[in-house]
């Protein structure tokens with residue numbers, strides 16, 4: 001399965017949503033997650049993300065391993081997002097910033 005990592009937080013560009021053939025993205029206030037039960041490993045979303053936030057579960061950076069559980073947990077409570085929308089207002093200032101997990105809004 002594919003996993004959204006903390007690079008998405010406070011950016012939420014949503015380009016990923018438009019290419020997903022199975023609509024498995026779920027939306028929170030400042031982060032998206034992938035429903036691991038729905039993702040078919042097509043890989044299309046990876047190249048679309050301007051924040052390079054999406055990785056295969058098998059290929060996650062060591063400091064992002066907790067995102068597997070986070071995507072699984074939040075995908076059960078957040079609603080589907082199926083169309084791209086405007087990114088968060090300060091997205092371009094937050095792209096590339098490290099340690100954003102503390103800013104996650106649930």
Ligand code: SF4
Pocket residue numbers: 002019020021022023024025034038039040041042043044045046
């Ligand atoms: Fe959707 Fe494919 Fe990305 Fe999985 S890998 S979230 S199926 S676009």
Ligand code: F3S
Pocket residue numbers: 004007008009011012013014015016017031032048049050051052053054
């Ligand atoms: Fe987030 Fe990248 Fe999608 S910033 S909303 S994972 S395009």
